[in-house]
Amino acid sequence: MLLAPREGALHVLVDKPLRGSAHLPWVSPRGGETLPTSARLLARRTAGAEPGWMEQLQAFGDQLKHPGSASVSVAYVGVISAPAADGRTARGAAWVPVAHAGLAGRHAAILESALDTMRVRLDHAPVAFKLLPPTFTLSELQRMYELLLGWTLHKASFRRSLQAAYLVEPTDEWRSEGRGRPAQLYRFAPRKRRQSRRGVRFDVLGH
Amino acid sequence: MLLAPREGALHVLVDKPLRGSAHLPWVSPRGGETLPTSARLLARRTAGAEPGWMEQLQAFGDQLKHPGSASVSVAYVGVISAPAADGRTARGAAWVPVAHAGLAGRHAAILESALDTMRVRLDHAPVAFKLLPPTFTLSELQRMYELLLGWTLHKASFRRSLQAAYLVEPTDEWRSEGRGRPAQLYRFAPRKRRQSRRGVRFDVLGH
DNA sequence: TCAATAGTGTCTGTTAGACATTATGGA
């Protein structure tokens, strides 16, 4: 499953057949390919670009055809930057906003799971940074996080967390966009590792 | 991969062949079985009991034999309570402490991944409660969490978090164990859902 | 001068962890 930020909303790449509901792109791997390689090739073929970040989601056991020949689908989630996602997609494939993906039951659940996984990884892998150019303003970075997360963030808190994590360093360039005060450009430059969060939390129970 | 608390340490069930290094139990699913069913059957056959909690870890692409026939391993992690794990294991299978599992490269990495996943799920699924009897003292519960997590917790904080999450309710029974003041017995009785944690955190970056 | 955006200082409520204290039974 491929995600991309486009026009201020998170989009997902779906196959739209002439009849029937939309579904996610898939492929049956050829011999000699590892799972991540197959997933990257599928991305290149359907979206015309390779994901900046990709991770395995889950394996699904499909209907088993006959004894001894198990059929398993392995789902991946990846993100593609806005410029890379502007290339040509495969025939029948289209970027649609995740809010209106129009996927049927099982595939809709996979999409939800993919979004959850991606949002959790946002704190541990440079997902958002792979979607931005090498230098960017902190407002651009925050907007990218908000787009991926699906909710808005507090500006001051966002910058404090960013500083505490030593993830970015300022360049000596500024950029003026339209009206207001110009913003300083930053680059991704992780320096330290935050020690793991302390304590235990008891959050939601899936019962 | 099956985990069980035994004698104050977290153990993992491994197959110990007569020669060569230990490895994790595995099975090639029969036709008509779903993935979770196969995993549960494997657990019952090797450990003599069904896991109280189980979840899929990851799929691994093995060597691909020939074009069109992909070979994929799907790893599961599950936990088995101490009494249930006292039953007879399959021939060649044995519970060993995770610190001395003696697994070879790839399987050692799977074990690490399984522990990470299980520890994350501890906050979202009643993993620890499935390993305890229906009523238990808060100290027993805390010791179970510490055993699963691999580190010690702060008693007062543990109880505050527990209360804030509305996970347990007291019974009107007490139990005296050896010397000190008797402990009140509690039962697992989740009442509420904690709303998701606020804000954004930028933790470790796997680069 | 006004509007819009960048960037920052301060305050407050929440919470994790440290520490201390009380409670209560067995040895």
Add this chain to the structure above:
DNA sequence: TCCATAATGTCTAACAGACACTATTGA
């Protein structure tokens, strides 16, 4: 009486979010 464990109250540092304010540009 002493000791071990349960249970809880209080203090503090860290931090997220709210709010307000300054800074700096284009219209």
